[in-house]
Amino acid sequence: MLRPVALVLLLLAPLRALAVETLRIAIEDTGGEVKVSGRGLAFGPDSEDASFVPIPSGQAVIRRRGAKLEVNGAPVVDGSVRFRAGAAASSDAGVPGDEPIKAGGAQVRGDVVVRPYRDGLQLINVIPLEDYLAAVLGSEMPVSFPPEALKAQAVAARTYALHKKLEAYSNAFHLGSSVLHQVYGGVNREDPRTLAAVEATRGQVLTYELAPIEAYFHASCGGRTESGHDALQRDLPYLQPVDCPCGKLPASRWKASMSDAEVKSALKHPAQGLRVSGRTPTRRVLSVTLGDGASMGGVELRRRLGYTRLKSLDFEVERTDRGYVFSGRGYGHGAGFCQWGAKALADDGWDYQEILSHYYPGAELQQLY
Structure with missing residues (x-):
């Protein structure tokens, strides 16, 4: 049953102030230069009550100069800069922009923050949750x-x-x-x-x-x-x-064949002799024993062999002349x-x-x- 509730959570503070819940999503790490564009583009400091300055061309090139940023060749006082597009860019209501922004290789709704990060730049999308x-x-x-x-x-x-x-x-x-x-x-x-x-x-x-x-x-x-x-x-x-x-669906079944050389390279252990040595109560692989007698956890095995090849830990493994065939069910953890x-x-x-x-x-x- 669906019940209304008043949760005592920190996330309610921005909700009250902005009448909209927002998230900050790291969307891309780039080099020392990135382009941002959008209709009605404007920029300002990275704060909820920022005032934004229009960019008539609708385009901005952000470059990193040491620890500082430049926007279209002009230095930025703050450590990071926030871009907004659309009608909301001219207001100080704190609501992210209502027009999509293209930033680097992404096109997103809401605002885009560019900040110095490691040796380059990081793009953060400030977007209404819905x-x-x-x-x-x-x-x-x-x-x-x-x-x-x-x-x-x-x-x-x-x-x-x-x-x-x-x-x-x-x-x-x-x-x-x-x-x-x-x-x-x-x-x-x-x-x-x-x-x-x-x-x-x-x-x-x-x-x-x-x-x-x-x-x-x-x-x-x-x-x-x-x-x-x-x-x-x-x-x-x-x-x-x-x-x-889902166990009755064809989409839940998979097979993957890997040669001894592939397994040895991925695991950095002799490939011959790999066998399942422990399972969870749902029959997923908990551990394996490798060709040299070493033990490895199932989660680590899947990470090393590749998530797209070993689609889950619910599998059987069969030895072949040249390697292994993994026959499994499911996709994911x-x-x-x-x-x-x-x-x-x-x-x-x-x-x-x-x-x-x-x-x-x-x-x-x-x-x-």
């Missing part, structure tokens, strides 16, 4: 999936983002844009179906003891999800193994929300609330704003 989610859905889940599956993914992604924001509240950015957090592809990943799913669940989050949960998700679990402890070293009550219909399972459940008539309750047992769906 706009961010529409692009995340188009990057993380096929937009052809049923509406109820997309809604469930929207709630999971919103919850995950808010949890990460709380963890990194005082940092320069809250999340990255790659698979290490949530894949975020900017404006080009939006779709009418993702926009509809985000709007239908606006402000809804999953909580446990009145805090946003760690809403991990993955593509396919292969028939049973993994515990948070075994998948991610996160022993959480709402990340427990549950049965899942297996904890929490299963995207292909959500599709199957939605096809069977489940609504998004039922889907979320299944994959995050004990978590509550609540209205944050």
Whole structure:
């Protein structure tokens, strides 16, 4: 059941001030020069109440000069500079711009901050949470999936983002844009179906003891999800193994062949003799013994052999004349929300609330704003 709640969270402070929840997403690290463009482009300091100066040409070249920045050849007083496009650029309301901005290789909504980072520059997208989610859905889940599956993914992604924001509240950015957090592809990943799913669940989050949960998700679990402890070293009550219909889908099955030379190069151990020596209660590989007798954890094995080749740890391995054949089920770490399972459940008539309750047992769906 969906209940309104007043969460005592730091994230409510910007919500009250701006009437919109925002995130800071690290979208690109570049060299010493980057171009930013947009209709009605303006720039100012990196603060919520900044005043912005219009750039008539709608284009800016930002260069790093030592520890300082230049915008179109003029030095910047502050350590970083923030760009905004659209009608909001002329106001001091603190709401990110309403016109897309092209920055480096990305096109995004909201504002773009450029700051010195290591030996080059870093681009940070300051974006309303709901706009961010529409692009995340188009990057993380096929937009052809049923509406109820997309809604469930929207709630999971919103919850995950808010949890990460709380963890990194005082940092320069809250999340990255790659698979290490949530894949975020900017404006080009939006779709009418993702926009509809985000709007239908606006402000809804999953909580446990009145805090946003760690809403991990993955593509396919292969028939049973993994515990948070075994998948991610996160022993959480709402990340427990549950049965899942994705195991019956062809998309959950995979095979990968690797030669002895490939395995030896990746593992830096003799390849011959690799065998599974331990499994979790859901039958995922916990550890392997290598050809020289050394032991390696399943998570490390998958990292070294490659996530796209060894798609999950739910696999059997067979020795061949020249190497190994890995036959597996699922794609991803297996904890929490299963995207292909959500599709199957939605096809069977489940609504998004039922889907979320299944994959995050004990978590509550609540209205944050």
